[in-house]
Amino acid sequence: MAHGTWKRWHCLVATVASILLLSNSVLPFNLETRQLLDKQGPQGSYFGYSVAGHTQRAGRAAGNVTNWMLVGAPLGQNLQPGSTRSGALFRCPVSLDSNDCTQVITDGHRTDDIDDEDGTGDSDNLYEQRLEPPGKDEIKNNQWLGVTVETGGQENKIFVCAHRYIKINNPQSLAYPASGPGSTGLYLGQGVCYVLNEDFSFGFAVEVCRGRSIEREHQQYAFCQSGTSGAVLPDGTALIGTPGAMTWKGTLFNVAIEGGFLSRDKFQYFAPHDNLHSPVPNYSYLGMSVTGGRFFGEYMAYAGGAPRAAQGNGEVVIFSNRYKKNPFDHVVSLRGEQFGSGFGSTLASADINGDG
Numbered sequence: 001m002a003h004g005t006w007k008r009w010h011c012l013v014a015t016v017a018s019i020l021l022l023s024n025s026v027l028p029f030n031l032e033t034r035q036l037l038d039k040q041g042p043q044g045s046y047f048g049y050s051v052a053g054h055t056q057r058a059g060r061a062a063g064n065v066t067n068w069m070l071v072g073a074p075l076g077q078n079l080q081p082g083s084t085r086s087g088a089l090f091r092c093p094v095s096l097d098s099n100d101c102t103q104v105i106t107d108g109h110r111t112d113d114i115d116d117e118d119g120t121g122d123s124d125n126l127y128e129q130r131l132e133p134p135g136k137d138e139i140k141n142n143q144w145l146g147v148t149v150e151t152g153g154q155e156n157k158i159f160v161c162a163h164r165y166i167k168i169n170n171p172q173s174l175a176y177p178a179s180g181p182g183s184t185g186l187y188l189g190q191g192v193c194y195v196l197n198e199d200f201s202f203g204f205a206v207e208v209c210r211g212r213s214i215e216r217e218h219q220q221y222a223f224c225q226s227g228t229s230g231a232v233l234p235d236g237t238a239l240i241g242t243p244g245a246m247t248w249k250g251t252l253f254n255v256a257i258e259g260g261f262l263s264r265d266k267f268q269y270f271a272p273h274d275n276l277h278s279p280v281p282n283y284s285y286l287g288m289s290v291t292g293g294r295f296f297g298e299y300m301a302y303a304g305g306a307p308r309a310a311q312g313n314g315e316v317v318i319f320s321n322r323y324k325k326n327p328f329d330h331v332v333s334l335r336g337e338q339f340g341s342g343f344g345s346t347l348a349s350a351d352i353n354g355d356g
């Protein structure tokens with residue numbers, strides 16, 4: 001197959017997969033199943049690398065609901081000025097038109113830490129906002145924004161990540177000499193995720209490895225690549241895979257993403273991942289995939305894929321956050337049986353006890 005054909009095929013498969021997912025969920029989709037949606041994005045952008053179904057409840061009282069398909073294009077050209085192919089997020093109406101996707105603003109707000117609490121969030125005004133170029137201490141080219149796109153919870157927040165986002169650390173504070181071309185700082189490949197509100201207005205950034213120890217670089221949190229995988233869970237939290245933490249053992253973080261800035265739990269829960277207590281050895285890449293749910297009862301449980309664990313056979317590691325503490329508890333690890341099979345590379349949660 002020609003390269004271009006393959007790409008389109010890839011996107012089609014992703015679309016079909018998302019339709020299958022959607023028709024299985026509670027979203028009020030009503031599609032003619034014999035017709036396929038084939039949305040197209042910019043060439044070479046990896047449009048369709050990730051997809052998620054999103055429900056926007058415009059006037060909740062009026063029961064006015066708009067359904068969208070969110071599509072990640074990690075090599076796409078972001079709307080942020082001063083960045084090149086840093087990745088883009090698109091929203092596509094659920095229609096048979098193949099050219100009606102538009103880009104959602106993700107990067108370029110004056111400060112990524114702002115929290116839009118006034119609730120005005122009129123998405124039509126988003127495109128009138130002035131976007132700032134990346135800061136001097138960050139590298140967004142090749143950051144892969146859109147590698148992970150998820151939505152869900154009570155508030156239908158949108159969670160989108162760029163696992164290759166780089167922050168350049170202040171060289172003065174470092175014991176190690178400079179690394180990376182053209183800069184005197186240490187390049188921190190920690191990744192970033194953004195929370196957008198249901199109406200696509202910007203919420204806030206989530207950087208679970210920021211501010212953690214980096215003196216021993218990759219042996220700690222300097223190359224976490226957080227957001228390589230992610231999931232929005234029914235309890236209003238996001239589960240974030242960070243396969244590059246602690247000499248690529250990898251780990252999982254869980255943070256609240258719903259509620260207002262003041263009421264939201266700022267605590268970052270994590271799986272055990274130090275040299276003594278990690279359930280996986282170095283170079284396991286735990287967090288390449290994640291999912292979560294109330295697998296065992298009323299409390300939240302998480303699963304993370306570690307494709308290089310178990311001597312390369314791969315492992316799925318299950319945790320429980322029953323006691324809301326750090327680190328949360330390792331419950332069990334499931335092993336793959338074939339070397340190099342990548343067991344644990346993708347995960348999906350099923351409704352095991354049928355309670356929705």
Ligand SMILES: *[C@@H]1O[C@H](CO)[C@@H](O)[C@H](O)[C@H]1NC(C)=O
Pocket residue numbers: 058059062064065066
């Ligand atoms: C429902 O939402 C659509 C799109 O957001 C809008 O055009 C329409 O006016 C809304 N209808 C009502 C009754 O609010």
Ligand SMILES: *[C@@H]1O[C@H](CO)[C@@H](O)[C@H](O)[C@H]1NC(C)=O
Pocket residue numbers: 218219220246247275281282
């Ligand atoms: C794993 O990496 C750490 C450094 O982060 C090192 O101290 C430790 O010895 C390594 N473990 C093994 C079993 O090689």
